[in-house]
Amino acid sequence: MYIADPEAHVWQDGKIYVYGSRDESDDFWCSYKHHVLFSDNLQDWNVIENSFASKGEFDQVDYHDQLLFAPDCAYKNGTYYLYYCSPKTLCEGVARSKSPLGPFSAGKEIIGANQIDPAVLVDDDGQAYYYWGQGKPKVAKLKANMTEIDSSTITLPLDEAGNKAFHEGSSIRKIGDWYYFVCADDSRENRPTCLGYATSKNPMGPFEYKGVIIDNIGCDPAVWNNHGSIEKFKDQWYVFYHRSTHNSQKFRKACIEPIKINKDGTIDEVEMTTQGAGKALAAGDLMQAERACLLSGKVFIDESKSNDIPNEELTNIAEGDYAVYKYLNFEKQLKNFRIKTNVSNNGLVELRLDEPDGTLIGSCNLSKTMNKTAFQISNCEIESVKGKHALYLVFKGENNSFFTIDWFQFY
Structure with missing residues (x-):
C-alpha cells in the first residue's frame, strides 16, 4: 500500500x-x-x-x-x-x-x-x-x-x-x-x-x-x-x-x-534502515528482497509480474549493482545462505558486511533460469559471523546478466 x-x-x-x-x-x-x-x-x-x-x-x-x-x-x-x-x-x-x-x-x-x-x-x-x-x-x-x-x-x-x-x-x-x-x-x-x-x-x-x-x-x-x-x-x-x-x-x-532530540535542541541526521522503528532483524529470518533500505545502480523495487498474489521484488539488477539491508543481528551460528532469483545469464551475488567492499562472507553462484517467470533457489556456505551488521548484496554477472530477487535467508 x-x-x-x-x-x-x-x-x-x-x-x-x-x-x-x-x-x-x-x-x-x-x-x-x-x-x-x-x-x-x-x-x-x-x-x-x-x-x-x-x-x-x-x-x-x-x-x-x-x-x-x-x-x-x-x-x-x-x-x-x-x-x-x-x-x-x-x-x-x-x-x-x-x-x-x-x-x-x-x-x-x-x-x-x-x-x-x-x-x-x-x-x-x-x-x-x-x-x-x-x-x-x-x-x-x-x-x-x-x-x-x-x-x-x-x-x-x-x-x-x-x-x-x-x-x-x-x-x-x-x-x-x-x-x-x-x-x-x-x-x-x-x-x-x-x-x-x-x-x-x-x-x-x-x-x-x-x-x-x-x-x-x-x-x-x-x-x-x-x-x-x-x-x-x-x-x-x-x-x-x-x-x-x-x-x-x-x-x-x-x-x-x-x-534523538539533543540537549541543545538539535536533531542528528539519521540513515534509512530496513528495521525502521524496531530492533535489528534476526539474520536467520526470511528477508523479502524489497525491504532493502538503500540501492545502488539500476536496481529498483517493483511489483512482481510472475503470479497473481500481491508481491514485490528487487528487479532490473545489473553488473555491479548492490542492495543494502540495515541491520541484521547474527546471534545464532549460521552456516548457509539461500536466495530465490530469476537470472537471464549466469552470475553471482557476493555477501559483504557493512560496506560495498566490506568483509566477504560468501559468494552464491546463480544459474540462468529457464524463462522470465521461472524462479530458482540457489545456496552457498558462509563464513562465521557474529553481532549486528549491515548486509550488502553485490551482484556480478556474465554477458549483461539481468537479476530479479524475491527473497533470501541465512540458515
Whole structure:
C-alpha cells in the first residue's frame, strides 16, 4: 500500500495515527482519497481505507473533483479536523470527524490558503496555527472555528537559509518551549530528497534553519521528493518519511526511523534502515528482497509480474549493482545462505558486511533460469559471523546478466 507524505499524531487514546496521500499511478501524483494508518506499538499496523475522498463513492468535497495531495490532522474540543489540498484548483480545505479514523465529512474550502501541503498546530493555550506553501512557506492564525484563517496574520516564518532550503511539505510540532518546523528540503542533490528542520520560540517565527533530519536519496533511481513529520511515541521521538519505488517518483511508502532530540535542541541526521522503528532483524529470518533500505545502480523495487498474489521484488539488477539491508543481528551460528532469483545469464551475488567492499562472507553462484517467470533457489556456505551488521548484496554477472530477487535467508 503506497502511502506518502506521512503526518503522524499520537492522540488521546495513546495510539499513533498516520495521515498521508495515496499513490495509485505513475501518471499522476497521489489520488482522490485518503486512508489512515494506526498502531499501538509501531510494529503491527492497521489501515482504514477511504476515510476521506474528493471524488467517487466517498466524496465529501462538493465544490471540485480534483486529486488530493498531502493532508494533516488536528484535534480540538472533541473534534478531529482533516486539512487537505488539491493542486489543480490551488485550494485547501478542512473536513471534520468525531473519530481520528474518520470518515471525515463536509469538506469546506479555506479561503486565502491557495497552495498545497497544510499543517496545523494547536498550541497549549488553544490558539491554532496554519502552515502551508510551495517555494516559500506561510503561516497564519486559525480562527476559533478551526476552519478559517485570519488573513491579517499571514507571514513568512523562515529565515533566509530556511527559505533557500524549503521546497514544500510543511509540518509543525512543539517540543518544550520550542517550535519545530519540518519540510521537504532541496538543499542537496537539486531535488527535495531531504527532510530539513528549523526552530523558533514563536509559532509564527522567525524559524532558524538547523539542517537535515533524513535524506531518502538512494531509495530508488528515480526518487524525487521527501515529505514527512516528527512525533513522539512512548518516550521516543521518530521521523516519519517516505521512499519511492518502481523506478518512479511515485509509488511512495511511509517509513519510520528513531531520532534523538539533543540537549541543545538539535536533531542528528539519521540513515534509512530496513528495521525502521524496531530492533535489528534476526539474520536467520526470511528477508523479502524489497525491504532493502538503500540501492545502488539500476536496481529498483517493483511489483512482481510472475503470479497473481500481491508481491514485490528487487528487479532490473545489473553488473555491479548492490542492495543494502540495515541491520541484521547474527546471534545464532549460521552456516548457509539461500536466495530465490530469476537470472537471464549466469552470475553471482557476493555477501559483504557493512560496506560495498566490506568483509566477504560468501559468494552464491546463480544459474540462468529457464524463462522470465521461472524462479530458482540457489545456496552457498558462509563464513562465521557474529553481532549486528549491515548486509550488502553485490551482484556480478556474465554477458549483461539481468537479476530479479524475491527473497533470501541465512540458515
